Amino acid sequence: MSGVPFLLPVDWWALGAVIALSGGAMALLLLEFLPHGPESNRAALVSLVTLLAAGASVFVVRDSRRALFDGMFVHDGITVFFTFLFCAIGILSVLLSWDYVKRTRINRTEYYALLLSSTLGMVIMAGSNDLITVFLGLELMSLALYVLVGFRRSHLESNEASLKYFLLGAFASGFLLYGIALLYGATGTTNLQKMTAVMSDSPMLENPLFVVGALLLVVGLGFKVSAVPFHMWTPDAYEGAPTSVTAFMSAGAKAAGFAALVRVGLSTLGAVRTDWVPVLSAIAILTMTVGNVTALLQNNVKRMLAYSSIAHAGYVLVAIVAGGRDGASAALFYLAVYSLMNLGAFGILTLLGRGTEERVLVSDLAGLGFRHPGLGIAMTVFMLALGGIPPTAGFMAKVYVFGVALKAGLVPLVIIGVLNSVVSVFYYLRITVAMYMEEPQAEPTHVSWAVPGALAVLAAVALTLWWGVQAHALLDQAQRSVLGGM
Amino acid sequence: MREYLPVLVFAAVAVLFAVSTIGVSTIIVPRRSSARKMAPYECGVEPVGDARQRFEIKFYLVAVLFILFDIEAVFLYPWAVAFRQLGLYGLVEMGLFILVLVVGYLYLLFKRAFDWN
Amino acid sequence: MTILFAGLAAVLVVSSLMVILHKNPVTSALFLVLAFCSLAGIYLTLQAEFIGMVQVIVYAGAIMVLFLFVIMYLNLGRDVETGIQIAVRRGLGWIVGAVLLAEGAVMFGRRWGLGPVTPGPSRPPVGNTQALGQILYSRYLFPFEVTSMVLLVAMVGAIVITRGQERARRESMGTRAGARGPGGRPPRTHAEEAVAEPGLAPAAAGEPEEQASVAGSARP
Helix, strand or coil, X not given: CCCCCCCCCCCCXXXXXXXXXXXXXXXXXXXXXXXXXXXXXXXXXXXHHHHXXXXXXXXXXXXXXXXXXXXXXXECHHHHHHHHHHHHHHHHHHHHHHHHHHHCCCCCHHHHHHHHHHHHHHHHHHHECEHHHHHHHHHHHHHHHHHHHCCCCCCHHHHHHHHHHHHHHHHHHHHHHHHHHHHHHHHCCCEHHHHHHHHHHCCHHHCHHHHHHHHHHHHHHHHHCCCCCCCCHHHHHHHHCCHHHHHHHHHHHHHHHHHHHHHHHHCHHHHCHHHHHHHHHHHHHHHHHHHHHHHCCCCEHHHHHHHHHHHHHHHHHHHHHHCHHHHHHHHHHHHHHHHHHHHHHHHHHHHECCCCCCCCEHHHHCCHHHHCHHHHHHHHHHHHHHHCCCCCHHHHHHHHHHHHHHHCCCHHHHHHHHHHHHHXXXXXXXXXXXXXXXXXXXXXXXXXXXXXXXXXXXXXXXXXXXXXXCHHHHHHHHHHHHHCCC | CHHHHHHHHHHHHHHHHHHHHHHHXXXXXXXXXCHHHHCCCECCECCXXXXXXXXXXXXXXXXXXXXHHHHHHHHHHHHHHCHHHHHHHHHHHXXXXXXXXXXXXXXXXXXXXXXCC | XXXXXXXXXXXXXXXXXXXXXXXXXXXXXXXXHHHHHHHHHHHHHCCCHHHHHHHHHHHHHHHHHHHHHHHHHHCCCCXXXXXXXXXXXXXXXXXXXXXXXXXXXXXXXXXXXXXXXXXXXXXXXXXXXXXXXXXXXXXXXXXXXHHHHHXXXXXXXXXXXXXXXXXXXXXXXXXXXXXXXCCCCCCCCHHHHHHXXXXXXXCCCCXXXXXXXXXXXXXX
């Protein structure tokens, strides 16, 4: 704060992912103007290389822990875990988009540039230890997503989805920003660690500024993870967006929102945890119940998975309510598994249909299991995993989350969660039933096979099963990440 | 605040001038109106339709791009004021900032966002 | 100083009220400009010169232009909502307003403090803008650089949303002429379907492909 600015030592490796992703996005924008054919895969390839480079650069320094830029951005276990997760989500999304965007005629370089920018925003959110950086990361991620959701410009639903997502997202950003301002007013800092230190000195819950600020913060982040009652945009945005974008945002944006929540929960809100349990419990119960019950009524698979993703946000919230390091590692584990299952399920939807047509109704899946056994098995695995049935990773994730919640003494929350899981099995099985026990009523759905997309789905299936059997590998990773995060 | 005194005087003079010219003219103006005189003036031609028409989206694009570069310029201002203290370090970081936006500018240029047709 | 603040605050309150009370949206927007300018004046009295300038340059200058553009695009001469919509909106407005008023009352009653932090000296040793520059470009370096990426994404987004059309159209023409779909027959698009079934074709004039997918997509 003295008049002389201090030179900051920059650890380039720890910033590797950020540098790689921004460099990749910029390179793509310029690459657009070198001559290429309309069917060029160049942009997708560059994105893949960028994401791999980002993951690799973090891998090099995966064990180092440091705070950069005066604690604005931290490179710790949580950052490393989420950066890997976001790179994986990005890679799978690029593979799923590869043929899908060509088929639906949205194969533009900007698509991939925005995808990389959005991933960059997620990485910044995960690594930010300061509310200002959280906000900027969130805006970067969201701005790119608003455009991606509306990428099918000639499609009215896509436009509508984009507009709704944008308007409500802008509101949520306003709430978040106002909350940050109030928290700054109450504590005099936006740095999470310093904020926690200030709070241990004085009773913050007496201060309405702090309480209102924290509530607004929860609202802003709750919107991004689509927790009820801030979930209104989710079904429309997920349905109207190009399916590959839906896959990307359902996994990435949610995980990024939770990354910020986990960090806030471990530090600032964690210090006054007991006072937050009722509020967050209520949100968790609402989120699980509304998501699952509404999902029962859907005929459009994209919409159904949108409500299912709301419900899954509720399960992760249970882990956040449980709090502490155990809760955080359960949340990390659940998010990794959830991202995979959801990417896989949406990934299969990207393969359905011919040209620009969308075949995403439950009735469109009729008979798919016999005509395309591979797809049928893969979809069944994802549905079982989403429903939390062994031997899939989804089961282990739920077991771990509910176990942590039990240990924290949240028995009612666990009971409601388990009941909700039972309800969810109905609609997940409905898809399986449609695939194997129903005859297509109209022309059977055409499957547009594509090697990259199929590879992505295969990878998701393999990991979903592998983590179901060998859950402790991922769990250890999550636990170590959280331990290194403090 | 003393350094704002000239601004205040200037603002006061501006307001006084506006109020006095309009006020005086309303007082001394002769009022003889006719239907033709009250019609909106459009270069001596009969007005064609409403002034509120829909116009092309490219105007909006120009406005949006203007805001983006406006914000960039706003960032340059405190940087320039603090440049002596920041030194080479400041030059490099602003160089990075500008580099990202130059990429954006080149993108817009190649995309012909600045071409009117 | 107090007189200056009172004057600016009065202008601010009155012009803000005019923004929501005036029937003509363009006039409302112009009152908003006045509100922004008086807000900038208040910033100046707080010795936040930079924020005051930004308020005028960015908000009153640039963002208000966008406001006016949007008003023109929407072609809103007057309020066109029906009675029930207005009633609902008014009701909501009163409720939110009451909540905010209650919040203000609580704030004055309980004296929401700044917490443990005491505000710094009212006058920084160097100019406000210079102090801001020194902080912004040292401690807040990372957020500053991220801002450039946010601006970049906004540029790309603006182009994609407004200018994507011609290029996408050209591309789709190319694929339709050249590529053949799997199974040997050319891919059948919504546009062709819509042409084949005139009942589905929308009444509105325009690009067939633009509109046809609306008719072609089903929504439960």
